[in-house]
Structures are given as structure tokens and as C-alpha cells.
Amino acid sequence: MIRFENVTKRFGKREILRGVNLEIEQGKTTVIFGVSGGGKSTIIKHMVGLLKPDSGTITYKGTNIDNADEATLREIRKKIGFLFQSGALFDSMNIRENVAFPMNEHQKLTAKELEYKIDEKLRMVGLDPEIVKTLYPEELSGGMRKRVGLARTLALEPEVILYDEPTSGLDPVTSDFITQMICRLRDEIGMTSILISHDIAESFKAGDNYAMLFEGKIVESGDKESFRNSTNEVVQQFIHARSNGPIAFH
Structure with a gap:
């Protein structure tokens, strides 16, 4: 669905991407691992054309x-x-207005259609519209705000969702809910998802394919089994350091 071929990107003297090759499979969840500041966000920005590569192609x-x-x-x-x-x-907007915002910007819906879609998207992420619609973000927990953010992301019914550290700062129960939500979107509507994450345990519950970005290159990629069994030292160090020991692959 999305393909990077020999993509390079430099900011001043610093070379962030050094020939990235990456394939995102349709209807699957791909997790991109890497150290902080290593270029993961740069890859994401290239996917939506916010950055242009110095060389290489992205389709x-x-x-x-x-x-x-x-x-x-x-x-x-x-x-x-x-x-x-x-x-x-x-x-400054309540939850209803937040979820409605992209639909008001990009779609022409009747008032009835708009309310139906707002309620539908909130229910998709496990929130009761009658309870949360009139609340403001400051009245919600971090996990609920993230779920509202996902409802708003789903409002335009995208083909792909990019997740930037989706479980960061959340308690284990809420993290697990977000992970289950990502899996449900894949299984029920065939959503293609891309996760930037440091959460090893949750990522291995959610992902189908994995890629390791290190020193500007994808040094390993593949499905769960091949990634788990990688002989690449960087991959093994990342997995074990992040999980404080061997992790359970589900």
C-alpha cells in the first residue's frame, strides 16, 4: 500500500534517512521501532507528503x-x-465539536447524518455519546482523550491510520484497550495501521509486521516470527532492553 525505495533525507549536515526501504501491507498493522530521535517521525511525515525526500521514491x-x-x-x-x-x-471545543470538526471541514452532511456519525465513531472507541459529547477535553482522563482522538481520526473513514506512541503515558488497562481497538479495526474493517512505538509488549499484541530503524536504515523487517528470531544484534538489544528481559510473543 505504501512503499519506500532508497529514501534519503538530510537536515543540514545530519543525514536522518540513509536509504530507507520499507513496505506497508494493506489491511495489516506495521510497527516501526527505533531509538528516540532516530528518524521514525521523519518517515511518517514523508508518508503524507509533509516532507520530501532528497532522493528515492515513495508511493x-x-x-x-x-x-x-x-x-x-x-x-x-x-x-x-x-x-x-x-x-x-x-x-475550546467539547467532544461533540471535536469529532465533528473534520466532517464539517470535508463533508456535506445533514444535521441528522452528522449526529449519527459522531455517535457511531464514539461508540466505535468504547465511549457513550450521551455521557461524553458535552464534556471538554480537560474533563477527560488521558486514555479517554486518546480514544476521542481516535474517534475524530476515524470520522473521515481513512484507509490508513498512523499512530504516534498510541499507548504512551497510559495505564496498563487503557493501553490494552487501545491495542485491542487497533486489532478490532484491522479485523472488522480491514484498517491498515502504522505504529510508531516503544511499547514492546503492546506492540507485539497489535502488530502483523515489524521494522527496525537504526542509523537511518531499516536493518530488519518482517512478520512477528521472523522479527522475533532475528539474529540482528540491534533488534535483540532493543527488544530485551525495552522489555527488561525476554518478552512473551503472542
């Missing part, structure tokens, strides 16, 4: 992103949702 369902015009990028961006680490809700 979305066969369409070149790296040299696309603004009109083409706008259409592609409508198909790609982004769940920010914080949820990125508008503090």
Missing part, C-alpha cells in the same frame, strides 16, 4: 508521493488518519 497505492502536486497530496491525506501522542484535541 501510495502506486501514486508517487515524493513528487505529487498539492491537489494529489490533499486527496491522499484525506485517506490517511493520524492519531497524535496527546490526542491533539481542541481544548
Whole structure:
């Protein structure tokens, strides 16, 4: 669905991406691991055309992103949702207004259709619309804000969702709920998901495919079994250091 071929990116003298090759499979969840500041967010920004590579090609369902015009990028961006680490809700809007915002911007819906879709998306992430719609973000827990952020991301029914540390800062119960939600979206509606994460345990519950970014290159990629059995020293060090010992692969 998304393909990187020999993608390079430099900021000043610092080379962030040094020939990245990566394939995102449709209908699957791909997890990208890497050290902080190692270029994971740079990869994500290239996927939606916010950054252009210095060299190499990036395609979305066969369409070149790296040299696309603004009109083409706008259409592609409508198909790609982004769940920010914080949820990125508008503090001045209540929950109903937050979820409605992208639909008001990009769709022409009747008032009845809009309310139906708001309720539908909130229920999809396990929230009762009658309870939460009139609340403001500051009245919600961190986990609930993230779930509202996911409801808003789902509002335009994207083909792909990019998750930036989806379980960061959450308690174990809420982290597990978010992980289950990612799996449900894949299993029930065939959602393609891309996770940037340091949470080894939750990532191995959610993911189908894995990639390790190190020193600007993808040094290992594959399905769960091949990634687990990788002989790459960087992969093994990352897994064991992050999990404080061997982890259980589900």
C-alpha cells in the first residue's frame, strides 16, 4: 500500500534517512521501532507528503508521493488518519465539536447524518455519546482523550491510520484497550495501521509486521516470527532492553 525505495533525507549536515526501504501491507498493522530521535517521525511525515525526500521514491497505492502536486497530496491525506501522542484535541471545543470538526471541514452532511456519525465513531472507541459529547477535553482522563482522538481520526473513514506512541503515558488497562481497538479495526474493517512505538509488549499484541530503524536504515523487517528470531544484534538489544528481559510473543 505504501512503499519506500532508497529514501534519503538530510537536515543540514545530519543525514536522518540513509536509504530507507520499507513496505506497508494493506489491511495489516506495521510497527516501526527505533531509538528516540532516530528518524521514525521523519518517515511518517514523508508518508503524507509533509516532507520530501532528497532522493528515492515513495508511493501510495502506486501514486508517487515524493513528487505529487498539492491537489494529489490533499486527496491522499484525506485517506490517511493520524492519531497524535496527546490526542491533539481542541481544548475550546467539547467532544461533540471535536469529532465533528473534520466532517464539517470535508463533508456535506445533514444535521441528522452528522449526529449519527459522531455517535457511531464514539461508540466505535468504547465511549457513550450521551455521557461524553458535552464534556471538554480537560474533563477527560488521558486514555479517554486518546480514544476521542481516535474517534475524530476515524470520522473521515481513512484507509490508513498512523499512530504516534498510541499507548504512551497510559495505564496498563487503557493501553490494552487501545491495542485491542487497533486489532478490532484491522479485523472488522480491514484498517491498515502504522505504529510508531516503544511499547514492546503492546506492540507485539497489535502488530502483523515489524521494522527496525537504526542509523537511518531499516536493518530488519518482517512478520512477528521472523522479527522475533532475528539474529540482528540491534533488534535483540532493543527488544530485551525495552522489555527488561525476554518478552512473551503472542
